[in-house]
Amino acid sequence: MTVSGPEARAQGREGPPSPRRHRDDRVRPRIRRRPARGRRPVPRGRGHGPDAAPGGTGRGQGARGGRGHPRRLSRGAGLPDDPDRHTRLPSVAGGGGRVRHAPLRAGVTVLALLAASACSADRAPGSEATVASGDPAACPGEVLDVVVSVAAWSDVVRRLGGDCATVTTIAASPAGVPDDVVPADRAAFAAADLVVLNGARYDRWAVRALEASDGDPVVMTAADVADDDAARPGPQLWYAPDVVPAVAEAVTRELAALSPDAAPYFDAQHTAWTAELQPYLAAVAALREGSAGHTCATTLTAWGPMARAVDLADATPSGFRRSLRSGSEPAPEDVEAFETALRAGDVDVLVHDGAAEGTTADRLRDIAEDAGVPVVEMTAFPPDDDGFVDWQVTQLAAVAEALAEEG
Incomplete structure (x- = not known):
């Protein structure tokens, strides 16, 4: 894991407020703090969990057209009118197998x-x-x-x-x-x-x-x-x-x-990948164990499902969260509430969109650093040279490290 001072953010679009711009997508998660006067931040080695661990799960026997099988898209099927509902692909009658040529x-x-x-x-x-x-x-x-x-x-x-x-x-x-x-x-x-x-x-x-x-x-x-x-x-x-x-x-x-x-080949691939996933699941469990009594705030919309999964209390003002999800400009009172929470010590770690750039994003990051709140930069998608497991384990370890330092 690297501890560093301010540097260029990277990676692209994730759906944040409009003043943000995006750079190259090779950002690495890191914990940022405002260094003491006269000192430069010192890099640390990047920490990972083990590359793989034994394990595996069985698969259900899904047949084409059977229960739980994905539905085909009917021609001309529209999206749901309710903006709060997930996209559903309507079914088509008589879903049988196809002849292969x-x-x-x-x-x-x-x-x-x-x-x-x-x-x-x-x-x-x-x-x-x-x-x-x-x-x-x-x-x-x-x-x-x-x-x-x-x-x-x-x-x-x-x-x-x-x-x-x-x-x-x-x-x-x-x-x-x-x-x-x-x-x-x-x-x-x-x-x-x-x-x-x-x-x-x-x-x-x-x-x-x-x-x-x-x-x-x-x-x-x-x-x-x-x-x-x-x-x-x-x-x-x-x-x-x-x-x-x-x-x-x-x-x-x-x-x-x-x-x-x-089919036997795909089964073997799934078993191998499930084993490789174990460090990720272990990192999630470790972060959940260490998150008790801690709070986070975020400028990265994607972090929400993980914060919920590890029981890390979200101190991001609700209005600011809504603006992130909609991609709209946050209201001045929501930005002010965010700044107040950071300065008041109500936030133990700021999970920051490593691709975000702009007046609001920069100011929140700087306020957090000035207030001694660790800033962990993350990305919505994995960098090009990282697989899913390495990417996620590195990010989760950065948050765990930040919370451990907070005590």
């Missing part, structure tokens, strides 16, 4: 990639989709085309699919989250066997892309797996430790149903 699928994939290349000019710089290709020679069954809406779920899906899945990530970084559908998105969705969405109205643009595409993929949303918990404090479900293993199990079940010959 491998040469045709390969052709469709090539056409989709060509379309994506041709249409990349429709996207903002740095927002092109990324593709991790499967290996037909190493896969015991059919290599599936999987599209993931946002990179926060991408590493999980890639690890589960392994050689038997070509995984296309549409929004490969927070800066690349699109505001609307572009032809490249429709081409990727049209070629997909399985689409993995976050849901909870976080990636509504992906639902629109699915509606506009000519494909017929199986669609799975993390919000459906999470059982539509209306009390969850944010739509970023990859920050909810109860949802992550459930999504992994659901993805594995659908991969096995779509490529039955590779």
